Amino acid sequence: MLKRLLTYVNRYVKLIIGICISVIGLYYAFIGIDFTQLWIIIKQVDLFYGFLALFIIIFSNVVRTIRWQILAKPIDEISFKPGFSAIMIGYFGNSILPFRMGEFLRAYILAEKTSLNAPTAFGTIVIERILDFVGLSLLILLAIIAYPAKWIDQKIIIGVVVLSIGAFAFLFYFNEIKKLFPFQMDKMKYLNKNHALKIITFFSKIISGAIAIRSTNKVMLILLYTIVIWVMYYLSTYYALMSIGIALQWYQVCILIISDHICYFNSSRSCICWYVSCCSSLCANKLFCN
Numbered sequence: 563m564l565k566r567l568l569t570y571v572n573r574y575v576k577l578i579i580g581i582c583i584s585v586i587g588l589y590y591a592f593i594g595i596d597f598t599q600l601w602i603i604i605k606q607v608d609l610f611y612g613f614l615a616l617f618i619i620i621f622s623n624v625v626r627t628i629r630w631q632i633l634a635k636p637i638d639e640i641s642f643k644p645g646f647s648a649i650m651i652g653y654f655g656n657s658i659l660p661f662r663m664g665e666f667l668r669a670y671i672l673a674e675k676t677s678l679n680a681p682t683a684f685g686t687i688v689i690e691r692i693l694d695f696v697g698l699s700l701l702i703l704l705a706i707i708a709y710p711a712k713w714i715d716q717k718i719i720i721g722v723v724v725l726s727i728g729a730f731a732f733l734f735y736f737n738e739i740k741k742l743f744p745f746q747m748d749k750m751k752y753l754n755k756n757h758a759l760k761i762i763t764f765f766s767k768i769i770s771g772a773i774a775i776r777s778t779n780k781v782m783l784i785l786l787y788t789i790v791i792w793v794m795y796y797l798s799t800y801y802a803l804m805s806i807g808i809a810l811q812w813y814q815v816c817i818l819i820i821s822d823h824i825c826y827f828n829s830s831r832s833c834i835c836w837y838v839s840c841c842s843s844l845c846a847n848k849l850f851c852n
Contacts, residue, residue, distance in 0.1 A: 611805035615798045622794035623649050626690075629787040634686045636777035637678065644675035652687075665691070685768040689775050692729045693784065697792040699726045702820055709813040795819060 627645040634640050648671040655664025669684035676683075775781065800815050810818070 606807075608805045608807075611801045615801035615805060618794050618801065619798040622791050622798065623653075625787055625791055625794065629693075629784055629791070630686065630690060632778060632780050632784055632787075633689050633774055634678070634683075636774045637682060637686070638676065640672070640676055640678070644672060647675070648672040681768045686774060688768070693788045694791075695729060696726055697788045698820065698823055700789075701792060701796075701816055705813055705816040705820060709817065 623646065627642055627649055630645050630649070631640050631642070648668045651671050652664040652668025655667035656662050657664070659667070665687055666684065669680045669687055672678060672683040673680040678686075775784065778784070796812075796815060796819060799819050800810075800812075803810060803815065803818075
């Protein structure tokens, strides 16, 4: 009886703390905002396109969850609900935490709700991010072919190709790299063997998650889902722009997405990330809409 009472108390205490944090966060988010002007701006937004963009971006995370399930299947079955929940919480963490710590939060949440351990779960996220980078690389190459202007430097093109090939090579030769760890660590006599073993075990679990794609026979389906996710990113961005009255050509929308994601991937702190992303969006709007 006492244990059940403590469980209920703990649950409600967490709920109250969560509500308090949300209220404080909303207060600081909207402090100094002219709500009359804000309402005027909101009334000018085309809600149909706005909700359509929101629906598409949420559905893209449904597809992302299904892709994650396929990636992790050689290791363990991930049901849809904890996978989708972990993805959404991870995005939230990336928005408010520095150094993209939301990815670690996502792995921790999945480990809490499934039988996967956190390092292995993080390894599957590594695969996801490699696939996302490949998708971004394809989008850059498509934009270059369709709009060969001076908006992108040649070094970036070379970097995209090299990093894409390097990421794939690193992924598919992960197992061979894994075999080198014990050999290299044995040579380091000055290391405490127990500590070395813990390090090897930790990284081995990450590697086990990262090389799971090699154990699945659905690589083409995974790549198809990756393309679908990026098409959805394009559509959500296009309709979001339409909702505020900005009409761009398809390749201009691609360039806007590329600039935003490059800033997002390269920014170590979330506040800088969003600031630079907003600046890149404004610059693109200024470039294309004048």
